[in-house]
Amino acid sequence: MAFSNQSSPSSNRNHHFDELRWVIQIRRYLEDSNNDEHGIPVTIFSVPRSLRVSKPEAYVPQLIALGPYHHWQPELYEMERYKLSAAKRAQNQLPDLKFQHLVEHFTKFEHIIRAHYHRYLDFNGETLAWLMIVDxxxxxEFLQIYACEEGKALKRVPSRMSHLVDNAGRKSAHNVILRDIMMLENQLPLFLLRLNLEFQLSSIQEADGVLTVMLNGFMKALCPFKMMESFPCIDVTKHAHLLELLYSILVPKPLEQPCEVIDINEDQTDAVESNEKSSKDHSSHIKHFFSASWSAASGLNGSAIRYIKQVLLSRPIKFLVKVPWKIITNLPGFSVLRKPVEHLFFSETSDKSKLEDSNINKPPLIEEIMIPSVTELINAGISFSATKGNMTTIQFDVKTVTFYLPTVSLDINTEVILRNLVAYEASVASGPLVLTRYTELMNGIIDTDEDVKLLRERGIILNRMKSDDEVAKLWNSMSRSVRLTRVPFLDKVIEDVNRYHNSRWRVKTTKFMKKYVFGSWQFLTFLAAILLLLLTSLQAFCSVYSCARWFNPTIIGE
Known part of the structure; x- marks a missing residue:
């Protein structure tokens, strides 16, 4: 039982604070020996405000309230008669007991019910028991729709609810109820469903069997990874509520590893050694560049080419090769060329050095979350392939240059479900936010409807929405997170993809042109000055000497 100053819809109905009632509740709670909450984790939270502000309607029930958080909202109270009808039918199935016996049984578990909720529940024990029984x-009754064996439903939809729900989920009200059921603040503890079923059936074992069949069908219909080869077995005794159950299917336990964020301040000695190593690497690349230039020129013929060979073999050029890159870039005029040349020739080595020096346990920066879009990755030679599994199947094969992603099915309910799963993960996870990182990855590679189309053609996205543009908007709107953490296997995939993409000469050249040619007036001015100097020198040279003797006579003859 948690006490909090945070206001709730249930407490807002009281216009005046009743001090005597508050003291009675506190005394009763402290004196009750059954209120031992040790070992009962909080599982039903309020959605963090940082997530709620982006799309409030995705976290607040629109049609039906389940549980205490939104129970007293007037706009949701019209569904109360449908809930009472379901409770009436449940009462008729009780063999020899009255509904009051079920209320008394629920009241015994009051302290466990309260322990599951993050907010303080301003209800007395009997009111809370009646609320939970009805809900x-x-x-x-809603979950019974999904209880199927050999493709046949075990129970028909009650006639009073037939206009709200259907087995195929085609009715709009059915989808609204489905979304409301999967909201974080609308969850009911799963053990209460077992207690309710136990009273209707002969034993708790039979109740668990029926509930397992219901939840199996429900989760298979709801799980976005539709192509999973082996759907995990559901143990109803080990899960807190429906949202937590779906999360455990999408994010298996081995991935939920604690992630310790350690900030390491490197000393000056390491920094100096790193700079010396970088300088040596740059110098070796300068030698490699001139060596490649000589190899390319050695196969050419003509007097002009022979003249170029003589220039390359001259003492100034030999001296230039031996001079460290750091000294060359400090020469007058060459400082402007330093960044462009390093970006074009040394970026891969520099990036690799930075990755090796960086600490894997540090929280990722915004730049590290960025990844090229699907269109850009395909243009760089990366192919995409669909997998039949969950997020553990995400990988990048460097040898085949293939990006593997699980097949995800998207419909009108997916966004609300994913948002609430992310909110649950942010509230309960002490380690890396695996599902959040996955949504960030999909948001990064999908920018436009063309990206969605390319993934759909490769079987990675099953689009059950109106258009590819709606799918792109879905992923692009899910960019807000409560905190940044590293997820080792996903971060490695992102880094490998970025490294391969940035190492392609086409990508390097494009970035070079955009940044240093079209976007740098200093570089353009320097090139213009060099070109003007060369043309002036050539004009002066040709005015004194005959330039024709330097060129191939056959070319002049033509």
């Missing part, structure tokens, strides 16, 4: 009765 669990409705939820069980």
């Amino acid at each position: 669990t009765s409705f939820l069980l």
